[in-house]
Amino acid sequence: MGWLAxxxxxxxxxxxxxxxxGRWTRGxxxxxxxxxxxxxxxxxxxxxxDYQQGNSFRIIYIHVPAAMVAQSGYILMASAGLVGLxxxxxxxxxVLRNCAPIGAAMTFLALATGSIWGKPTWGAWxxxxxxxxxxxxxxxxxxGVMGLGSAFRNEQAAGRASAILALVGVVNIPIIKYSVEWxxxxxxxxxxxxxxxxxxxVEMWAPLLVMVLGFYAFFGAVLLARSRVDLLDRERRSxxxxxxxxxxxx
Amino acid sequence: xxxxxxxxxxxxxxxxxxxxxxxTWLQMGGHGGYVFAAYxxxxxVLVYQGLAxxxxxxxxxxRLMASLxxxx
Amino acid sequence: xxxxxxxxxxxxxxxxxxxxxxxxxxxxLVFFVLVIAMFPLGISPAPEVLARIAGGVIWVAALxxxxxxxxxLFREDRDEGVLExxxxxxxxxxxxxxxxxxxxxxxxxxxxxxMSPVLGLMLSLPPATYGTLVAALLLGMPTLFLLxxxxxxxxxxxxxxxxxxxxxxxxLYVPVLVFATAAVDAAQLGMPxxxxxxLLGALLALMLVVAPVAAAGALRVTSEE
Amino acid sequence: MELDxxxxxSGLGFCLRAGDLVQVCGANGSGKTTLMRALxxxxxxxxxxxxxxxxxxxxxxxxxxxELLFIGHRLGLKTGLTAEENLRLVAGVKAPVVxxxxxxxxxxxxxxxxxxxxxxxxxxxxxxxxxxxQLAVSPATLWLLDEPFTALDPQAVAxxxxxxxxxxxxxxxxxxxxxxxxxxxxxxxxxxxxxQDVD
Numbered sequence: 001m002g003w004l005a006x007x008x009x010x011x012x013x014x015x016x017x018x019x020x021x022g023r024w025t026r027g028x029x030x031x032x033x034x035x036x037x038x039x040x041x042x043x044x045x046x047x048x049x050d051y052q053q054g055n056s057f058r059i060i061y062i063h064v065p066a067a068m069v070a071q072s073g074y075i076l077m078a079s080a081g082l083v084g085l086x087x088x089x090x091x092x093x094x095v096l097r098n099c100a101p102i103g104a105a106m107t108f109l110a111l112a113t114g115s116i117w118g119k120p121t122w123g124a125w126x127x128x129x130x131x132x133x134x135x136x137x138x139x140x141x142x143x144g145v146m147g148l149g150s151a152f153r154n155e156q157a158a159g160r161a162s163a164i165l166a167l168v169g170v171v172n173i174p175i176i177k178y179s180v181e182w183x184x185x186x187x188x189x190x191x192x193x194x195x196x197x198x199x200x201x202v203e204m205w206a207p208l209l210v211m212v213l214g215f216y217a218f219f220g221a222v223l224l225a226r227s228r229v230d231l232l233d234r235e236r237r238s239x240x241x242x243x244x245x246x247x248x249x250x
Numbered sequence: 251x252x253x254x255x256x257x258x259x260x261x262x263x264x265x266x267x268x269x270x271x272x273x274t275w276l277q278m279g280g281h282g283g284y285v286f287a288a289y290x291x292x293x294x295v296l297v298y299q300g301l302a303x304x305x306x307x308x309x310x311x312x313r314l315m316a317s318l319x320x321x322x
Numbered sequence: 323x324x325x326x327x328x329x330x331x332x333x334x335x336x337x338x339x340x341x342x343x344x345x346x347x348x349x350x351l352v353f354f355v356l357v358i359a360m361f362p363l364g365i366s367p368a369p370e371v372l373a374r375i376a377g378g379v380i381w382v383a384a385l386x387x388x389x390x391x392x393x394x395l396f397r398e399d400r401d402e403g404v405l406e407x408x409x410x411x412x413x414x415x416x417x418x419x420x421x422x423x424x425x426x427x428x429x430x431x432x433x434x435x436x437m438s439p440v441l442g443l444m445l446s447l448p449p450a451t452y453g454t455l456v457a458a459l460l461l462g463m464p465t466l467f468l469l470x471x472x473x474x475x476x477x478x479x480x481x482x483x484x485x486x487x488x489x490x491x492x493x494l495y496v497p498v499l500v501f502a503t504a505a506v507d508a509a510q511l512g513m514p515x516x517x518x519x520x521l522l523g524a525l526l527a528l529m530l531v532v533a534p535v536a537a538a539g540a541l542r543v544t545s546e547e
Numbered sequence: 548m549e550l551d552x553x554x555x556x557s558g559l560g561f562c563l564r565a566g567d568l569v570q571v572c573g574a575n576g577s578g579k580t581t582l583m584r585a586l587x588x589x590x591x592x593x594x595x596x597x598x599x600x601x602x603x604x605x606x607x608x609x610x611x612x613x614e615l616l617f618i619g620h621r622l623g624l625k626t627g628l629t630a631e632e633n634l635r636l637v638a639g640v641k642a643p644v645v646x647x648x649x650x651x652x653x654x655x656x657x658x659x660x661x662x663x664x665x666x667x668x669x670x671x672x673x674x675x676x677x678x679x680x681q682l683a684v685s686p687a688t689l690w691l692l693d694e695p696f697t698a699l700d701p702q703a704v705a706x707x708x709x710x711x712x713x714x715x716x717x718x719x720x721x722x723x724x725x726x727x728x729x730x731x732x733x734x735x736x737x738x739x740x741x742x743q744d745v746d
Contacts, residue, residue, distance in 0.1 A: 144486075160546075165490060410612055
């Protein structure tokens with residue numbers, strides 16, 4: 001188990017993180033782009049339409065992956081915050097701060113595609129469906145973390161404050177989701193719900209799986225790419241960054 | 251659940267094309283507008299997020315080079 | 323010094339300050355009444371319309387009044403250096419924060435809760451539901467202050483932290499708002515409300531533990547500036 | 548010690564034994580206040596250690612803080628309360644002292660009548676005297692006083708130095724930042740901070 005511990009500790013050191021994340025970014029992006037292309041084509045052209053909703057069902061191939069990435073993005077952000085708070089790691093702070101913008105973008109994407117999907121299905125652009133409402137609250141939580149992070153002049157304080165907010169947020173996310181689901185079932189007779197679909201045949205969820213993997217790979221690649229640059233910025237006075245700049249290796 | 255379903259003869263490469271012509275694909279039975287709007291927004295968001303690191307890197311490189319010149 | 327005398331000391335201090343400058347306590351109450359008075363003007367004075375939205379209106383107004391008062395929870399202490407003394411004192415900071423927030427909740431929240439039946443009357447809420455309304459407020463209000471104290475602690479050092487505080491805390495208020503308004507609506511329909519109040523109590527119990535620890539951590543972080 | 552990823556203080560180390568007094572002086576912006584806040588545990592150190600009685604402070608926060616008295620630029624007084632209430636309810640957190648003693652402290656520091664007025668009505672000098680009045684009864688072993696003499700008249704300065712001497716003779720230690728030199732009989736060691744070359 002020794003190599004796992006050293007591998008983990010290496011990620012905590014900024015120069016090593018910069019180097020490793022470079023390789024991982026290229027790898028993940030190399031994985032993400034083909035997955036997304038194949039998934040999109042498959043979902044748009046080859047997957048069967050839904051017998052009830054018709055072709056508008058194809059929006060699921062973006063809505064569900066975006067929503068999944070948005071939620072797990074917040075959980076990743078909170079765990080990076082926890083690591084940052086407990087071990088005071090600059091790398092964890094940087095990952096946390098760069099997680100929020102992508103997560104917010106994915107949540108916005110889930111909201112936009114959800115409301116577009118609602119129009120042909122229910123005839124209204126905005127529907128207070130349980131899932132879309134909790135997405136809206138999740139977007140607010142993301143904006144809160146981003147707003148708080150940028151409000152501090154001192155980067156370290158910004159990192160730790162955002163970490164605390166992310167942790168409090170992640171504790172509340174299940175409660176918020178439960179209360180919104182409960183609220184939705186209270187006020188809305190159990191009509192067809194956007195999320196609860198009958199078990200999908202293989203032809204339908206296979207492209208969905210491809211798209212979900214594509215979205216996660218894309219999220220990982222962009223997160224690491226952003227964090228690398230932010231880390232360079234945060235460590236611009238250190239020797240290893242100066243030498244990189246001197247060799248024009250950035 | 252996924253593993254078992256995949257076994258019973260599902261062959262991803264033998265999926266047939268759902269639409270017989272390009273125009274019917276665009277129409278998508280009247281839902282084309284919504285579907286392509288959604289995919290369009292998704293494309294825009296993904297491209298914007300994908301390029302963000304490159305933009306940040308270029309700005310940082312300019313700043314670091316400038317401070318390097320400043321020191322010399 | 324033991325924890326109970328310390329708590330007594332903090333209560334005495336907050337009580338004296340509140341008595342000396344009651345504006346800090348009464349502003350939220352005035353705001354609460356004013357916001358509620360807007361709804362009949364904005365929507366319609368018809369009793370059946372008002373009764374339908376009364377629970378939600380009272381709770382949204384109470385929620386906003388609490389948010390308004392949170393700004394000054396730690397602001398004054400920080401500016402005067404008292405917060406620094408708390409950070410340097412040997413006593414557990416989460417306990418000190420908990421006592422301070424609960425006293426603040428009593429001083430600011432208390433009048434709101436006492437006022438709510440009168441406002442229920444104004445919004446033609448059936449008198450049978452006043453009991454549930456007050457019970458929901460008694461259970462929900464401290465949760466609002468506890469959750470809000472984390473937001474207040476995070477934004478205490480910032481120059482224009484007020485608006486950011488609302489953005490941080492409002493999403494966390496969703497469960498309290500949902501369960502509390504549901505309790506009042508259920509009471510109006512004569513349905514049992516014990517389930518809703520139990521959920522509010524569970525939220526309060528959770529926040530009594532989580533919020534002070536998070537707020538104490540936040541105070542230590544923001545004082546590093 | 549870093550401030551916003553910029554090294555502020557580096558290569559600094561000193562040791563205090565019972566009865567020692569260190570005066571920290573340096574130009575503005577040399578990090579005097581940040582050093583004091585770091586010693587009090589308010590600001591984290593990038594690397595390096597603060598030891599109290601030979602053990603790291605992170606290991607013994609409550610014991611360390613029980614023996615610490617920290618008075619910074621902001622005095623830690625609730626301006627809405629009177630001087631006596633402040634000592635009893637705010638400073639009293641650290642030194643549970645009978646009310647009668649607080650009045651004695653205020654008299655000793657020359658605030659007899661002003662004791663019953665709310666602090667916001669007092670002048671800056673008087674407010675600092677109220678904050679420093681707790682020196683007379685503070686049980687703390689380590690005193691961290693950041694610019695204690697600002698806005699004080701010579702008589703009050705003499706009183707504070709007397710308290711310092713009493714504290715040192717009793718085996719306490721103190722770190723004081725000030726621009727004006729302390730009187731010689733206190734035997735203060737000088738610690739010069741120079742401004743880091745900010746790139």
